[in-house]
Amino acid sequence: MAQKVLVEMIDDLDGSEAGQTVPFGLDGVQYEIDLSDENAAAMREELATFIAAARRTGGRKTTVRASAAPTAEERERSKAIRTWALDNNWAIAERGRIPREVIAAYEESQKPAPKARKRTAKKRAAK
Known part of the structure; x- marks a missing residue:
């Protein structure tokens, strides 16, 4: 299709x-x-x-030139950022440019949480 x-x-x-x-x-x-x-x-x-x-x-x-149309991937990312922002109490318009602060907060929220370090048997024995 x-x-x-x-x-x-x-x-x-x-x-x-x-x-x-x-x-x-x-x-x-x-x-x-x-x-x-x-x-x-x-x-x-x-x-x-x-x-x-x-x-x-x-x-x-x-x-002056017309700006390039956003790709499907960029539109999906913008949609995800707007959804996240609304779910996390950010004031954001339904359309238009997304503020840098919102994008930065979204990107920070997408980083994986640091993994807890496992203690090895050698370190446990030393205690």
Whole structure:
């Protein structure tokens, strides 16, 4: 049986279909937002006055490109993390990016517990 999986990128502002991921920074923090082409143009237009008056401090100018669709494995991992987070009282949205702190806590919870060390007969005899 053949299957066709369709992955859509959703605009983080209005829920419409997004055409691109727009990276930006403010107060030393880097962000990314998925936007439709119309909302991305509006964002750039709103920031144009501030950018024109600002000093560039480094970095390279990059081209905006649509982000790659997540693989089935990545979607399953995200689903597992969200389920774990909800079961462990983490506040998390149903969709969108998963906070780094939640991912780190999930990964820590998946590590195997350290095995108890067995005492050998030689060590017991020494006591």
